[in-house]
Amino acid sequence: MPSVLNVDTLVAANGTDPVTLTKQSAAKIFERHNASHSLDSSFGVSSITDEGVGQTTVTYLNALSSATQIISGSAGNNDTNECVITTTAAVANTTTTHYYAVADSGGSYRDRAVNATLVHGDLA
Amino acid sequence: MASILKVDELRGIASAGDITITSEGGAATQSLQQGLIKAWRKYTCVTTTANTDSFNFSSITDNGTGDTSHNFSTAMGNATYTIMHNTQYATFSGYTNTGTLTTAAFRTGVFNSSVAAVDVEHNFVHIAGDLA
Numbered sequence: 001m002p003s004v005l006n007v008d009t010l011v012a013a014n015g016t017d018p019v020t021l022t023k024q025s026a027a028k029i030f031e032r033h034n035a036s037h038s039l040d041s042s043f044g045v046s047s048i049t050d051e052g053v054g055q056t057t058v059t060y061l062n063a064l065s066s067a068t069q070i071i072s073g074s075a076g077n078n079d080t081n082e083c084v085i086t087t088t089a090a091v092a093n094t095t096t097t098h099y100y101a102v103a104d105s106g107g108s109y110r111d112r113a114v115n116a117t118l119v120h121g122d123l124a
Numbered sequence: 125m126a127s128i129l130k131v132d133e134l135r136g137i138a139s140a141g142d143i144t145i146t147s148e149g150g151a152a153t154q155s156l157q158q159g160l161i162k163a164w165r166k167y168t169c170v171t172t173t174a175n176t177d178s179f180n181f182s183s184i185t186d187n188g189t190g191d192t193s194h195n196f197s198t199a200m201g202n203a204t205y206t207i208m209h210n211t212q213y214a215t216f217s218g219y220t221n222t223g224t225l226t227t228a229a230f231r232t233g234v235f236n237s238s239v240a241a242v243d244v245e246h247n248f249v250h251i252a253g254d255l256a
Contacts, residue, residue, distance in 0.1 A: 005131040009144045010156065013127040019148050026145070026159035030252040032206045041204035041253060043158045064154035072250065074209045076219025076233070105216065105237050114219050116206040118252055123147030123154070 004009045028069075029119035031059055035111040044119075054102040054109030057091075062123055069121035075102045075112045095124065141153025151217040162205070163196060169204040169234070180251075190234035191220065192240035198255055199227045207232075227256065237245035 010019050029044035037050040049057040071093070091099040098118055104110050134156075136142040143156040163204035165179035167173065173186035203225055209232045211217045219225065220233035232249070236242045 003131050004133045004135055005129070006135045006137045006140075007139050007143060009146075010134075010154075011146050016146060016150050018148055026156065027161060027252055028154070028159060030206045032204060041202070041206065041251070062147065064155065072208045072210065074207055074218045076161045078235060105235070105239050112208075112218075114225075116208065118206060118208050118250060122149065124149040124151040 009078055014098045016025050025037055027118055027120055028062075028064065028123055029058070030117065031058055031117070032114060032116040035112075035113050040114075050094055051099065052109070054111055055099070055114065056116060057099045057103075058083075060119075064119075064123040065124045067093050067095050067096065068095060069119050071099055071100070071119055072113075073117040075110075075115045077110075145223050146174070153197045158254065161250055161252060162200065162254075163249070165194065165247075165249040167192070167247050167249075168245050169247065170245045175241075181249075183246055188241070190217075191231070192247075193229055193231045194249065196227075196251075200251070201227070201254035201256045203227050205251055208213065208248075208250040208252075210248045212244050215242060215244055217247070 012019050031042040031045045032040045033048055037048060039048060044061050046059045046061045050096055051057055054058050102110050102115055130160050134143060141157055144153045145156045146153055148235050161193060165178035165181045166176040167184055168176055173184055173192055181194055182197045183195045187193055200225045207230060209217050211234050215234050215236055217232060217234040221231045234242055234244055
């Protein structure tokens, strides 16, 4: 019979540190928002800010330990004019925020029906 | 010496699907379940559309050039989950036909710089959100 452990909180043996299972590998933040910059769903997100057409700043609920977070993203619409997501050197990421833009193949910023980013890294 | 707990399944006490973990720096806590990737897949569209490797995906459907439907093994809890879709050099990609995005499946498209649909060898998907 499989063993089942019922527990509410997992920490390392010293009572404070994260256990190997969750350390670094779990996603820390994700968000999905629509063309009106309203959140559809999120995790670890305090708020998002509309920075203009296709541009968004995501503010985290809990700070990361450094501003070297790994960000991936995707966006799309009901038509076939798909977009890419880029970060930009003009707006630096911080331990509590990341900025990104959704652009079409011509480099024009676009508000899309579905815009999403996912963040990995260490929390403070 | 590091302690090792051997167990096949973890459940929360107050709620089976809610276990809290401590951040790396010790300054915060967050849900273990919500931070886990719920599905991932690598697939190819060259010659035939086929799954290369995956987790929590069942079938894959070729809808046409660069146009693919992905079906989950275990459904998501809602249709607002987060999809990351990436492809190889010189292409870009994302959701298509968002009206077909459901708790059981979604659809993606891959295009070249001229916005023409293309089939490419390397396609990557990550899904974050709540499982049913």
